[in-house]
Amino acid sequence: xxxxGFLLRYISDSQLRSTIQGATNKSEALNRFLKWTFFGGExxxxxxSRDEQRKAIKYNHLVANCLIFHNLCSLTRLxxxxxxxxxxxPEDAIAAISPYLTEHINRFGDYxxxxxxxxxxxxxxxxxxxxxxxH
Numbered sequence: 001x002x003x004x005g006f007l008l009r010y011i012s013d014s015q016l017r018s019t020i021q022g023a024t025n026k027s028e029a030l031n032r033f034l035k036w037t038f039f040g041g042e043x044x045x046x047x048x049s050r051d052e053q054r055k056a057i058k059y060n061h062l063v064a065n066c067l068i069f070h071n072l073c074s075l076t077r078l079x080x081x082x083x084x085x086x087x088x089x090p091e092d093a094i095a096a097i098s099p100y101l102t103e104h105i106n107r108f109g110d111y112x113x114x115x116x117x118x119x120x121x122x123x124x125x126x127x128x129x130x131x132x133x134x135h
Contacts, residue, residue, distance in 0.1 A: 033100035037064045039107065068099045073122045075099070083129055094128060 010016055038044075038060050045056050075097060079089050 029098060029100050033068075033102070034060060034064050036102055036107075037067060039063075067102075067105065071099045071101050073120075076123070076126060077120065079128065080123070080126060089128065091128065 010020070045053050047053050047056060079094065082089050
């Protein structure tokens with residue numbers, strides 16, 4: 001009964017379908033990103049030990065979260081730069097940006113660490129200037 005009732009509601013309610021589709025797309029995007037960040041394993045955990053499997057998952061989530069944070073800081077600085085130039089950035093454009101960007105990441109390259117380099121500090125107080133798109 002409950003499933004049938006839900007299915008009937010789902011079929012007749014376009015807003016509900018849209019909400020579920022949006023949530024599903026976000027979940028699938030995160031899963032693709034996690035698989036991409038699983039360096040060299042393409043998402044396959046080769047360990048038999050449950051503890052080692054958990055560690056692999058936690059380490060993968062740590063790497064993914066660091067990349068998401070890096071992406072969000074970079075995107076925020078970009079939006080701030082545009083706004084400081086006097087350009088308006090519509091909210092719907094911001095809403096369409098994903099933190100799961102990978103094109104700029106050299107996943108299997110050589111990395112040189114400069115421990116003396118101080119990265120720019122994130123501005124946690126920043127808020128987007130409210131605008132809407134003129135479609």
